[in-house]
Amino acid sequence: MSDTVEIFEVGPRDGLQNEKREIPVGEKIALVDCLSGAGFTRIEVASFVSPKWVPQMAGSGDVLAGITRAPGVRYAALTPNMRGYDDARTAGADEIAIFASASEGFSKANVNATIAESIERFKPILEAARHVDLPVRAYISCVTDCPFDGKTDPARVAELADTLFAHGCYEISLGDTIGQATPDSIARMLIAVRDHVPVSRLAGHYHDTAGRALANIDASLSLGVRVFDTAVGGLGGCPYAPGASGNVATEVVAEHLERLGYDTGLDLDVLRKAAGMAQAMRGGEA
Numbered sequence: 001m002s003d004t005v006e007i008f009e010v011g012p013r014d015g016l017q018n019e020k021r022e023i024p025v026g027e028k029i030a031l032v033d034c035l036s037g038a039g040f041t042r043i044e045v046a047s048f049v050s051p052k053w054v055p056q057m058a059g060s061g062d063v064l065a066g067i068t069r070a071p072g073v074r075y076a077a078l079t080p081n082m083r084g085y086d087d088a089r090t091a092g093a094d095e096i097a098i099f100a101s102a103s104e105g106f107s108k109a110n111v112n113a114t115i116a117e118s119i120e121r122f123k124p125i126l127e128a129a130r131h132v133d134l135p136v137r138a139y140i141s142c143v144t145d146c147p148f149d150g151k152t153d154p155a156r157v158a159e160l161a162d163t164l165f166a167h168g169c170y171e172i173s174l175g176d177t178i179g180q181a182t183p184d185s186i187a188r189m190l191i192a193v194r195d196h197v198p199v200s201r202l203a204g205h206y207h208d209t210a211g212r213a214l215a216n217i218d219a220s221l222s223l224g225v226r227v228f229d230t231a232v233g234g235l236g237g238c239p240y241a242p243g244a245s246g247n248v249a250t251e252v253v254a255e256h257l258e259r260l261g262y263d264t265g266l267d268l269d270v271l272r273k274a275a276g277m278a279q280a281m282r283g284g285e286a
Helices: 011-015 025-036 060-066 082-091 104-111 115-131 154-166 183-193 213-222 250-259 268-280
Strands: 006-009 042-047 074-078 095-101 136-141 171-176 202-206 227-230
Touching (some): 006 250, 011 025, 011 042, 025 042, 025 060, 025 268, 060 074, 074 082, 082 115, 095 104, 095 115, 095 154, 104 115, 104 136, 115 136, 115 154, 183 202, 183 213, 213 250
Parallel strands (some): 006 042, 006 227, 074 095, 171 202, 202 227
16 A cells, blocks of 8 residues: 655645736636645635735635635635634635744744744734634745745754644644755754654645755655645745745646655646646746
8 A cells, every 4th residue: 555645735825926917816716626626635725914915815715705615625724913814714714824934034024023923923823723623734934945044953943843833733834935955954954843743743845946846855755744735837936035936846746756656646637737727827828
């Protein structure tokens, strides 16, 4: 029996947030509906951040309202603060995500707060979610390299992951935000983090900016990680990380994992169709 690896699809949120063309809600809904038939158990589809800062995510509530929800699929939304949490709850998000950074420079650029201040912001969200049994996932950015601070100390990542897990986040997604990680730096980081958080509660979120995402996934697999975030069609990046375009493509990772003998449970034909839709959304170009 083959080992199972879950792919967490983040294209409709993380993948589209940095696109310059204003993508109509209808196109986003069509992409999510296609992905819903591919076999995912979790798809991140919305972000309740201020449209002033991330214009592409305006209409997130309309996306959640308009999609055809497939049985067994959880539809997730990013929530930076209590207003975002309330909006996500109203829109019917099945789970929410919060985001922190392992580097002070990126934290200040991304959320205009220190790491400690960002954790204080999250506490009311985590408390509110706990009362209604709403799952909360956490993203940690810049787990190996930061565009402002340089190399990230694995101990800092481990400390932040420990804090977020202790406050109730069910899974910690570890982000190579600028795509400069290597298998060695990923391994050093994971060895530090898994001393604090069970490896079964960790996910890898690796950008392919330098072409090493698959090698970094392989290094993570060898250390027990079995969940990876990907974006269909290779969409995405971060508006606050210069040069960080390029989430690793879902269809590429799925094919790679299957070649290695892992079971993803995904329909590759549906994925390829969704990848074509996603790529056509990039500035209107196929």
